[in-house]
Amino acid sequence: MTKLGRLYPLLDSVGLPDNLPYTQVSDWELRFLYLVGRHHLAGRDRIVELGSGGGGSTYALALGLRESPVFDEQTGRLHAYDFFRVGKGTFATEKFFTAGAKPDGENSFLDDFRTTLGPFLPFLEIHAGDIWQTSDPDDTTPIEFLHIDIAKTARVFRCVSERFLTRLRPGSVVLHQDFAGPRLPWLHYSTGALLPYIEIAGPPIRSTLAFEVTRPISEDVLKRISEDAFSLDEKLALISAVQERVDRDHTGGIPFKSVLELAKAYVAHYAGEHRRAWSIAKPLTGDEYLSRTRADHFEQLRKAYEADRATGGGSRLTRLVRKAVRG
Numbered sequence: 001m002t003k004l005g006r007l008y009p010l011l012d013s014v015g016l017p018d019n020l021p022y023t024q025v026s027d028w029e030l031r032f033l034y035l036v037g038r039h040h041l042a043g044r045d046r047i048v049e050l051g052s053g054g055g056g057s058t059y060a061l062a063l064g065l066r067e068s069p070v071f072d073e074q075t076g077r078l079h080a081y082d083f084f085r086v087g088k089g090t091f092a093t094e095k096f097f098t099a100g101a102k103p104d105g106e107n108s109f110l111d112d113f114r115t116t117l118g119p120f121l122p123f124l125e126i127h128a129g130d131i132w133q134t135s136d137p138d139d140t141t142p143i144e145f146l147h148i149d150i151a152k153t154a155r156v157f158r159c160v161s162e163r164f165l166t167r168l169r170p171g172s173v174v175l176h177q178d179f180a181g182p183r184l185p186w187l188h189y190s191t192g193a194l195l196p197y198i199e200i201a202g203p204p205i206r207s208t209l210a211f212e213v214t215r216p217i218s219e220d221v222l223k224r225i226s227e228d229a230f231s232l233d234e235k236l237a238l239i240s241a242v243q244e245r246v247d248r249d250h251t252g253g254i255p256f257k258s259v260l261e262l263a264k265a266y267v268a269h270y271a272g273e274h275r276r277a278w279s280i281a282k283p284l285t286g287d288e289y290l291s292r293t294r295a296d297h298f299e300q301l302r303k304a305y306e307a308d309r310a311t312g313g314g315s316r317l318t319r320l321v322r323k324a325v326r327g
């Protein structure tokens, strides 16, 4: 069993306070964050959360650190990154305000976050703003723990991979909160590229895949991940490699093999290969979980395919670009 795997049997016994802030992660994931902080992390290297939102996930992790017998609040630091404001392109919701809605003339929920996380402020370092601006390209300090709940776009994932994944060392722990999101396939194929260097903790906990780095990650692999330098077929093969390692999540509710298959369709979709995307996605429309939870994804992929068919597969230029992307 992996070191992180030892936390799974403890999940049922965690009781978190009732007054946690509004959160978009499940109770299971909050408990896992608490357990990682309480039983796994030492706090000697950086502890980083990317995408703290209203602070629900931050709170659970910080509480675990506070109750840890080894984390030293004088020297250990939990770094929280977020826009801490609502608005176009932020992916933040008004529910992150304590009032549950945006007050007139106010976009920032940073003060609410500070108030909510008040008990932990002495060891919390807040980085408010776009992660491309608030993270330091020259920072090479090792990261012990990385919670990734921010990589909603390829642009942001590039920042995550360039400035954070490069700082992982053997023993570092990563939690990918959006692993059940087929529209974010960069999470899946990058994990496939990292497989030789990591150990997956166990079944995902709801949407979160956890892994531990077991050997130094090749610089070349990190560069390819940052530069998204994989052909379409390579990306699909990398996702297939992850499919061999994950099945249903810990609660039994999410069939990851199917979710990852739909992520492959999105790889093709983003490459402009709409016919191929739909040929991957169509057989999945019969999947009970996906048809119940991802009807909008099927609709998007089907429409793109039909529009593509109507134009005979796109212009000559589009076809040339696709050929280049395929590699």
Ligand SMILES: C[S@@+](CC[C@H](N)C(=O)[O-])C[C@H]1O[C@@H](n2cnc3c(N)ncnc32)[C@H](O)[C@@H]1O
Binding pocket: 022, 023, 024, 025, 050, 051, 052, 053, 054, 055, 056, 057, 058, 081, 082, 083, 084, 085, 090, 091, 092, 093, 129, 130, 131, 132, 149, 150, 152, 156
């Ligand atoms: C799903 S929410 C985080 C939810 C949170 N972990 C919780 O417990 O509810 C994603 C967060 O990512 C942040 N985010 C997305 N892109 C960002 C960027 N480029 N820079 C900083 N924050 C970003 C949003 O502001 C949003 O709060």
